[in-house]
Amino acid sequence: MTAIELMKERHSIRKYDKQHAMPEEDLNELIEAATAAPSSWNLQHWKFLVINSDEKKQELLPIAYNQQQVVDSSVTVAILGDKEANQNADTVFEKSLENGAMTEEIKNQIVANIHGAYEGEEFAHNEALINASLAAMQLMLAAKEKGYDTVPMGGFDREKLKKSFNIPDRYLPVMLISIGKGNAESRPSFRFPAEDVIIKDSF
Ligand SMILES: Cc1cc2nc3c(=O)[nH]c(=O)nc-3n(C[C@H](O)[C@H](O)[C@H](O)COP(=O)(O)O)c2cc1C
Numbered sequence: 476m477t478a479i480e481l482m483k484e485r486h487s488i489r490k491y492d493k494q495h496a497m498p499e500e501d502l503n504e505l506i507e508a509a510t511a512a513p514s515s516w517n518l519q520h521w522k523f524l525v526i527n528s529d530e531k532k533q534e535l536l537p538i539a540y541n542q543q544q545v546v547d548s549s550v551t552v553a554i555l556g557d558k559e560a561n562q563n564a565d566t567v568f569e570k571s572l573e574n575g576a577m578t579e580e581i582k583n584q585i586v587a588n589i590h591g592a593y594e595g596e597e598f599a600h601n602e603a604l605i606n607a608s609l610a611a612m613q614l615m616l617a618a619k620e621k622g623y624d625t626v627p628m629g630g631f632d633r634e635k636l637k638k639s640f641n642i643p644d645r646y647l648p649v650m651l652i653s654i655g656k657g658n659a660e661s662r663p664s665f666r667f668p669a670e671d672v673i674i675k676d677s678f
Contacts, residue, residue, distance in 0.1 A: 481619055484659030489544045495525070495656040501621060504531060505654070506552075508617035513610040514587055515528035517567050518560035519613075520579035522608035522646055523614075533641055538639060539631040539651060546569040548655035554611045555646035561593035563635025600647065607649045624657030 476484065506523050514520055526535055527550040539545045557563075568582045577585075591597050615625045628651040637649050 476620070478616075481616055482566060485615060485619045485625070486628040488657035488659065488661055489542075489626055490657065490659035491544060491547040491549070491624070491653070491655040492658045493547045495549050497623075497654065501548065501623075505614055505617045507620065507622075509610040509614035512606075512613045513663070514560075514606040514609065515602055516564065516585070518557075518563045518602075519567070520557040520560040520603050520604065520629055521610045522555040522557065523610075524555060524640060524642065526551045526553065526640075527598045530633065531590045531640075535631075535636075535651075538635045539628060542628060542654055544626055544653040545628075545651065548626075548653035550655070551651050551653045553642075553651050554614070554649045555642065557645060558599045558606035558655060559593070559645045560606070561589045563597075564589045564633070565613050573589070603647045604649055607647070611650055611652060613656075618654050622656075623654050625652050625654050627652050 509523070510519065510521070517639075526532060526545070532546045532551065535545045535551060539551075545551045564586045568577070568586055570582075571577050571583045572579060575607075593602075611627065615627065618625045621642065631648070631651055633648045635643075636642065642648065
């Protein structure tokens with residue numbers, strides 16, 4: 476499948492083969508593909524909380540408003556956006572310094588700018604949401620390519636998730652993604668045709 480075919484073939488699957496366990500290598504490959512996503516200043520605003528033990532899946536079920544796929548799929552990944560991704564700036568730009576992409580002076584300037592920007596709470600929140608969402612989409616496409624199905628979920632109690640899974644305040648639960656071997660067709664899903672969503676030059 477080409478990348479475009481893959482995107483068009485991906486649909487949310489809510490019924491899974493309960494017996495299927497995802498090999499660790501597959502999971503790592505999917506997460507690695509997700510982390511190839513672009514991010515603002517390359518700060519990589521994501522963590523992936525992988526929920527795959529029976530006990531933790533059962534704990535997640537009511538938090539996800541009893542959406543059965545969180546129990547039946549092989550794993551559910553909570554995509555967490557990092558509201559303090561500026562803490563990564565030094566490490567990321569140190570690499571740029573090492574590979575000669577910038578001088579120490581420029582690196583220090585950029586890192587200072589990043590810390591300044593992150594003083595804005597709304598900015599930090601939006602950055603976590605935007606950037607982690609890009610990784611989430613890549614995770615779903617990578618899964619599809621590897622023969623897995625997925626369903627993204629925004630329907631869950633974020634505060635309860637944070638409490639039950641000891642998620643520090645720094646991280647914003649963006650969405651859950653169940654991944655596994657689907658054993659039912661997706662629901663038909665309509666899309667507006669391109670001409671309805673393209674605005675040329677200006678509204
Ligand atoms: C941010 C987000 C939140 C969603 N939340 C849920 C959810 O809680 N439960 C669910 O069954 N599907 C959920 N979906 C899946 C959408 O219903 C689905 O993507 C949409 O209807 C298009 O269908 P398709 O994914 O099969 O193409 C969510 C999708 C997104 C992107």
